[in-house]
Amino acid sequence: MPNAKETKELILDTAERLFSEKGVDGVSLRSLTAAAGVNIAAAHYHFGSKEEVAKAVFARRIRPVNRERIRLLDAYQESGRPSLEELLTALFAPALRLARDPQRGDDFMRLCARFYSEPAEYLESAFREEFSQVLSRFHEAFRRALPELAEEEVGLRIHFAIGVLVHTLLNPTRTCLPKLGPKASDSDKATLDAMVRFVAAGMRSARAAQFPAGAVAGLRAHAEVAQ
Amino acid sequence: MPNAKETKELILDTAERLFSEKGVDGVSLRSLTAAAGVNIAAAHYHFGSKEEVAKAVFARRIRPVNRERIRLLDAYQESGRPSLEELLTALFAPALRLARDPQRGDDFMRLCARFYSEPAEYLESAFREEFSQVLSRFHEAFRRALPELAEEEVGLRIHFAIGVLVHTLLNPTRTCLPKLGPKASDSDKATLDAMVRFVAAGMRSARAAQFPAGAVAGLRAHAEVAQ
DNA sequence: AATTAATTCAAACGTTTGATTGAATCCATG
């Protein structure tokens, strides 16, 4: 039994890097194993299939992140009712912290966000399995932090918050305009702060019922979403 | 020259539907043309390659949307300085309006969001070409609407706003938790309103400098983004 | 009716894909 561990982790490391760049579909098992310097059959021997490689890459890192999220949430809740900013920090910080890991951390975070937006069924279910518990906890916490909002409204706003996070992780610099998005020079802490502020303000914004039915405050009537 | 126009648009319609569900990589040209009921070679005859099919699907619909965005922006700007909500409505409403088009409009919007998040190079450049002008106009308008923010901060917040939009279009109902995200019963207008309120509040939130360097207001020290 | 160009079609192209095989190699253990 030669360099078993090395081969297995070599495959995972390489997969993390390549999948995050080109997506799972964009990387063949051949090019992946070639880049890792191992035989194609080694991937099947250790993982069984390409799908299982992808799921292994995902599971290897996401669990510590989600454990840390729960830990932070517990810590905040033990010392009183957490503020919105604290909840968002508990949700975002472990992800951005891993993203800063010089050991391919940024690769994994892009991969993680890509899993969330790729259409493959097995990626969806893998994601759901890993996240349902964490999101359930946070959904409950956000409901308590926003007692004036209906439950569905809270879910919708969490959805928006995740959109900000996923989009920021997925497009760290690449955007349609070079002016948009975080600059390469921005620190992750600065980006986290900006995200938390942005999302916290959005989450505690006035709820729909305060405006005339369906209308947005102070809007002139040029735009019509038909019907 | 038989049903030329029919064939071409049949391919585009089918591609729009299938690409939006499974992504471009997830749909073979064979299954696509089979679903459309046309010969495989017809796709190459009319478009030249699979990539060109994808770009044609994209271009066919995105241009009217972006023209409408510019039109709305012009209209708001002609009658005074637009509010944040008006700018966001001009940005979001044409997209959500198309999304409501019973003629496969929702398919296209998912496709559009998928283009934005798929790793393929030709999709990125196609997206950039179609959007750079629109985003340039809106970036300028947002800067005027948020004069107290630094230019980079405005770009960052637009980036967040696009994240909310893309994520909402891409995951109309599917989320990790069924409780999250817009319900199937939610009208697009209600979703638009919720998005506009959320993002507007985020955009006009206090800027970083108002807090102690790098810190988020009222945050207890459980979370550390290392370093 | 003949000519011509546009379009469709079945068939095949060569390549790449994920997966599998069986022999070779390694290394801990007896």
Added chain:
DNA sequence: CATGGATTCAATCAAACGTTTGAATTAATT
């Protein structure tokens, strides 16, 4: 040093891929 399970390897598999071909078909023009 021999045994045997663990691991690697080159070679190969069938299937699917995007693309191309050249003949057949269609419809407008002469």
